[in-house]
Amino acid sequence: MPILTAESLRTVALEIFKAAGVPVDEARLVSERLVNANLDGYDSHGIIRVLQYVKGIREGKIKPGVKVEVLRETPTTALLDGRLGFGQVVATVAMKKAIEKAEVNAVGVVCAMNCNHVGRLSDYTLMASKRGMIGISFVNTICMVAPYGGMERRIGTCPMSFAFPTDEEIPFVIDIATSICAEGKIRVKSHEGRDLPYECIVDKEGRLTRNPNALYEGGAILPMGGEVGYKGFSLGLAVEVLGGILSGTGYSYSKKFRGGNGVFMEAIKVEAFMELEEFKREVGELARAVRSSKPRPGFKSIMTPGEIEYKTRKRRLREGIHVPEKTWAEIVKVARELGVEMEKFMESNPRIP
Amino acid sequence: MPILTAESLRTVALEIFKAAGVPVDEARLVSERLVNANLDGYDSHGIIRVLQYVKGIREGKIKPGVKVEVLRETPTTALLDGRLGFGQVVATVAMKKAIEKAEVNAVGVVCAMNCNHVGRLSDYTLMASKRGMIGISFVNTICMVAPYGGMERRIGTCPMSFAFPTDEEIPFVIDIATSICAEGKIRVKSHEGRDLPYECIVDKEGRLTRNPNALYEGGAILPMGGEVGYKGFSLGLAVEVLGGILSGTGYSYSKKFRGGNGVFMEAIKVEAFMELEEFKREVGELARAVRSSKPRPGFKSIMTPGEIEYKTRKRRLREGIHVPEKTWAEIVKVARELGVEMEKFMESNPRIP
Numbered sequence: 001m002p003i004l005t006a007e008s009l010r011t012v013a014l015e016i017f018k019a020a021g022v023p024v025d026e027a028r029l030v031s032e033r034l035v036n037a038n039l040d041g042y043d044s045h046g047i048i049r050v051l052q053y054v055k056g057i058r059e060g061k062i063k064p065g066v067k068v069e070v071l072r073e074t075p076t077t078a079l080l081d082g083r084l085g086f087g088q089v090v091a092t093v094a095m096k097k098a099i100e101k102a103e104v105n106a107v108g109v110v111c112a113m114n115c116n117h118v119g120r121l122s123d124y125t126l127m128a129s130k131r132g133m134i135g136i137s138f139v140n141t142i143c144m145v146a147p148y149g150g151m152e153r154r155i156g157t158c159p160m161s162f163a164f165p166t167d168e169e170i171p172f173v174i175d176i177a178t179s180i181c182a183e184g185k186i187r188v189k190s191h192e193g194r195d196l197p198y199e200c201i202v203d204k205e206g207r208l209t210r211n212p213n214a215l216y217e218g219g220a221i222l223p224m225g226g227e228v229g230y231k232g233f234s235l236g237l238a239v240e241v242l243g244g245i246l247s248g249t250g251y252s253y254s255k256k257f258r259g260g261n262g263v264f265m266e267a268i269k270v271e272a273f274m275e276l277e278e279f280k281r282e283v284g285e286l287a288r289a290v291r292s293s294k295p296r297p298g299f300k301s302i303m304t305p306g307e308i309e310y311k312t313r314k315r316r317l318r319e320g321i322h323v324p325e326k327t328w329a330e331i332v333k334v335a336r337e338l339g340v341e342m343e344k345f346m347e348s349n350p351r352i353p
Numbered sequence: 354m355p356i357l358t359a360e361s362l363r364t365v366a367l368e369i370f371k372a373a374g375v376p377v378d379e380a381r382l383v384s385e386r387l388v389n390a391n392l393d394g395y396d397s398h399g400i401i402r403v404l405q406y407v408k409g410i411r412e413g414k415i416k417p418g419v420k421v422e423v424l425r426e427t428p429t430t431a432l433l434d435g436r437l438g439f440g441q442v443v444a445t446v447a448m449k450k451a452i453e454k455a456e457v458n459a460v461g462v463v464c465a466m467n468c469n470h471v472g473r474l475s476d477y478t479l480m481a482s483k484r485g486m487i488g489i490s491f492v493n494t495i496c497m498v499a500p501y502g503g504m505e506r507r508i509g510t511c512p513m514s515f516a517f518p519t520d521e522e523i524p525f526v527i528d529i530a531t532s533i534c535a536e537g538k539i540r541v542k543s544h545e546g547r548d549l550p551y552e553c554i555v556d557k558e559g560r561l562t563r564n565p566n567a568l569y570e571g572g573a574i575l576p577m578g579g580e581v582g583y584k585g586f587s588l589g590l591a592v593e594v595l596g597g598i599l600s601g602t603g604y605s606y607s608k609k610f611r612g613g614n615g616v617f618m619e620a621i622k623v624e625a626f627m628e629l630e631e632f633k634r635e636v637g638e639l640a641r642a643v644r645s646s647k648p649r650p651g652f653k654s655i656m657t658p659g660e661i662e663y664k665t666r667k668r669r670l671r672e673g674i675h676v677p678e679k680t681w682a683e684i685v686k687v688a689r690e691l692g693v694e695m696e697k698f699m700e701s702n703p704r705i706p
Contacts, residue, residue: 076429077459077625106430107460111626134595147655150646162591172594174587181581198580206649226579227551228534234527234658235588237643238515241525241636242487246626251639272430273464273599283594286604290590293503296559302500305587 002328003320008345010035012331013050019338020057022064026089033088033119038321041312044184045120048327053086054334061259062086062116068093071248076105079248080112080263087118087261095124095135095265102133102267111247112263121161122175122306124265129163129173132276134268137161139261140244143252145179146220148233151206153220156252157182158239165270167277167284173306178236180222180229186212239264355681356673361698363388365684366403372691373410375417375439383441386472391674394665397537398473401680406439407687414612415439415469421446424601429458432601433465433616440471440614448477448488448618455486455620464600465616474514475528475659477618482516482526485629487621490514492614493597496605498532499573501586504559506573509605510535511592516659518623520630520637526659531589533575533582539565592617 004012010031017027030053038046056062063084072079078097082090094110101108118124121137128135141156159182163173181200189196190212199208204218215221224232242264244251249262270279287304295301323331335342357365363384370380383406391399409415416437425432431450435443447463454461471477474490481488494509512535516526533553542549543565552561557571568574577585593604595617602615623632640657648654676684688695 072626074459074625077621079626105458106427107462109460109621109625134599146649147643147646149648149652150643150655151649152646154643154646160588162594164591164594172590174591176584176587202649206647224581224584225577226581228577228579230658231529231577232584234529235513237525237639237658238517238527240639241515241517245632245635245639246487246621246623248627251635251642253642254635254638268430268462268599270599272427272462273425273432274601279598282598282604282607285607286590286593286598289604289606290500290503290507293500293505293507294559295502296499296504296555299502302503305583305590 001325002323004323004345005320006035006039006317009038009047009321009323012335012342012345013047015340016050016054016331016335016338017064019335019340020054020064022057022086026064026086029092030086030088033123035321036123037120039313039316040120040309041316042120042309044182044188047321047323047331049117049119051327051330051334054338056116068112076101076107076109078110080110082112082115082263084114084116087116088123090115091118091124091139091261091263091265092127094263095127095137095267098265098267099128099131099133102128102269103131106269106272107267109264109266111243111265113248114258114260115249115263116260118261118263120175121159122163122173122309125161125163125175126171126173128267129165129171131267132165132270134165134270135161135163136266136268138239138243138264140240140249140252140257141261142259143257144183144215144221145223145233145236146202148223148225148230151202151204151220154253155233155236155240156244157221158236158243160235160239164283165276165280166287167280168287170287170304170310171306172283172287172304175305176224178224178232178239180224180226180232183215183221186215186221190216354678355676357676357698358673359388359392359670362391362400362674362676365688365695365698366400368693369403369407369684369688369691370417372688372693373407373417375410379417379439379442382445383439386441386476388674389476390473392666392669393473393662394669395473395662397535397541400674400676400684402470402472404680404683404687407691409469421465429454429460429462431463433463435465435468435616437467437469440469441476443468444471444477444614444616444618445480447616448480448490448620451618451620452481452484452486455481455622456484459622459625461620463618464596465618466601467611467613468602468616469613471614471616473528474512475516475526475662478514478516478528479524479526481620482518482524484620485518485623487518487623488514488516489619489621491592491596491617493593493602493605493610494614495612496610497536497568497574498576498586498589499555501576501578501583504555504557504573507606508586508589508593509597510574511589511596513588513592517636518629518633519640520633521640523640523657523663524659525636525640525657528658529577531577531585531592533577533579533585536568536574539568539574543569
C-alpha cells in the first residue's frame with residue numbers, strides 16, 4: 001500500500017484540480033481540506049474524494065471558480081447562494097463571513113444554498129475557535145435516515161459541530177452525525193463484506209439489522225440513540241430546519257433539495273461574555289476533569305471530542321498516510337488523463353511502489 | 354386521586370407563592386410554567402415543584418423579587434446575573450432580551466448565571482417561535498452523568514431545545530436531555546421499586562444496570578446514545594461550555610458551579626433569511642413528510658417532536674390533571690402553614706375528595 005506524506009498528497013490533489021480547470025486558490029483549499037481529513041483519520045473524507053470531485057466537475061455538478069452571491073445581508077446575518085461551487089469553498093466563505101460579523105457585532109449567522117459537499121464540519125467550526133470564537137455548524141445531507149419508529153427514509157444524517165477555544169493543544173471540537181452512524185462507515189463494511197458492529201439499519205421489511213447491504217436494498221439508517229432514538233431523530237430534524245430550510249436549500253426529503261449540503265454557520269465572540277483567557281482555561285479544565293474519570297471495564301481511558309483525531313494526526317504526520325492500492329491506482333489514472341506529471345511524487349515518496 | 358383543572362392548579366400555586374412572599378407577577382409566571390408542565394405530561398416538572406420552591410425560599414436559596422442585573426451587553430448579546438431569583442423568572446428575562454435583540458439585529462444571544470432551576474427549556478424556545486423566530490436554548494445542570502466509557506460523574510444531563518415557527522397547530526419543538534434519560538425518570542422508578550426499561554446507569558463498580566437505586570448508591574447516568582454514547586457525551590460537553598462556562602456559571606463538575614442552571618438563550622429572526630410564511634410552510638411540510646413514513650413493527654405511528662405533549666395537553670385540558678394523593682396532601686399542608694384558604698379549590702373541583 002502506498003504511503004505518502006501529507007505534503008505530497010496535497011500536491012497531488014492540487015495538481016489534479018488545477019489540471020481539471022480549478023482556479024489555484026480553490027484547488028489549494030480543497031486539497032488542504034481533503035488531506036486534513038486523511039491526517040485526522042477520516043479517509044472516507046480524504047484524498048479518495050478527488051475522484052468524485054473530478055467527476056463532479058466533468059458532469060457540471062461542481063462549478064469551480066464561480067463567485068458566491070450574497071442574496072440577503074444584515075450586520076449579523078447573511079444568506080449566500082453558492083451557485084454550485086465547491087462545497088468547501090462556499091462553506092469557507094460562509095464561516096469567514098460569520099466570523100467577520102461576530103468580530104464587529106459579537107454574533108454572526110450565515111446560511112448557504114446551492115452548495116456541494118462541504119466535507120467535515122469541524123474544518124469550519126475550528127476556523128472560529130482559532131479566532132477566539134465559538135464555532136457552530138449544522139448541515140443537512142441527502143435523505144437516508146428513518147424517523148424514530150419508522151422504516152422509510154425521511155431525513156439526512158445531518159451532522160452538528162461545535163468548537164471552542166481552549167488552553168490545550170488538543171482541540172475541543174465536536175463533530176457528529178445525528179444518525180447512529182455516517183453512511184461512509186456502512187459503505188466501507190459493505191465493500192469489506194462484513195457486518196456492522198451493531199444494528200445501524202432498518203431494512204425494507206422494517207427489521208433492525210447489522211447487514212450493511214440492507215441500506216442499499218431499500219433500507220434506511222437509524223437515528224442516533226438506540227433505545228432513545230427519538231433524541232437523535234429530533235436533533236436531525238433541527239438540523240434539517242437550520243441547515244436545510246433556513247438556507248433555502250430545502251429539507252432533504254423535499255423536491256427542492258438537490259443534493260450537496262444546506263449550510264448553517266455561526267460564530268459567537270467569547271469576549272462579549274467573558275475574558276478569552278479565562279474561557280480557554282475553563283474549557284481546558286473541563287477536558288482534563290472529564291479525562292480524570294475512572295474508565296469502566298472494557299475502556300482504557302476517557303477521551304474528549306477531538307482527541308482521537310489529534311493523536312491520529314500526530315502519528316500520520318510522522319509516519320505518512322496509507323492510501324489503498326486501488327484508490328491510488330485510480331488517482332494516478334485520473335492524473336494521467338489530465339496530463340499531470342506523476343513521476344515526481346513517486347520519487348519523493350519512496351514507499352510508493 | 355384528586356383531579357383538578359389547570360385553572361385551579363394555577364390558582365393554588367399562585368396563592369401559595371404569594372403567601373410565601375413572592376411578588377404577584379413572579380408568582381403568576383412560575384405557577385403558569387409549572388401547570389404547563391403538568392398539561393404537557395411532565396408531572397415531574399409540574400405542581401409538585403411548589404413544595405421544593407417553597408423550601409428553597411425558606412432556606413434562602415431562591416430569592417423572589419430580586420432584580421436581574423445586566424453585567425455585559427452589546428446590541429446582540431447580554432450576560433445576566435440572576436442573583437438567585439426564580440429560574441423561570443431569570444430565564445424568561447434572558448429569552449425576552451434575546452428576542453428583543455433579534456427583533457432589531459436579527460440575532461440575540463443572552464446568557465445568565467446565578468439562576469435557579471428554570472424548568473423545561475421548551476417554555477423559552479417557544480417564546481421565540483411564537484414571535485416568528487427560531488428559539489435555541491442550552492442549560493447545564495448538576496453533575497450526574499458519566500463520560501462515554503467512564504464510571505464517574507463528570508457532566509450534567511444538559512438539555513438542548515430548538516423551536517421553530519410552523520404552519521401547524523402542533524408546535525415543532527425539540528427538548529431533550531443529552532443523557533440517556535433525565536434524572537426525574539430514574540427517581541420515579543426508584544420510588545416505584547421498579548427497574549428501568551433499559552440500562553441507564555453505570556453503577557459504582559462500573560457495571561451497566563437497570564436498577565434505578567444504583568444511581569443514588571454512587572453510580573452515574575449514561576450519556577445518550579447507547580453504543581454511540583460518545584455522541585450524547587459530546588453534545589453534553591457542548592452544553593456544559595455554552596450554558597455553563599460562557600454564562601459564568603461554571604461547568605457542573607467545577608467548584609464554581611453552585612447548582613441550578615447555567616443558561617444560554619438564542620433567538621434568530623427568520624425574516625433575515627426568508628419570508629416567514631414560506632419558512633412555516635416548509636417546517637409544517639417536513640413534519641407531515643416525517644409522519645408519512647411507514648412505522649416499523651412495534652410502532653403505531655411516527656410522531657414529531659412536540660406532538661405527544663400537544664396531544665396530552667388537549668386531553669388534560671378536557672379531563673383535568675391527576676395529582677397523586679401524597680403530593681396533594683403535601684401541597685395542602687404547605688398551603689395551610691402559609692395560611693392559604695384551600696376550601697374554595699375543593700369546592701370548585703368536585704373530584705377532589
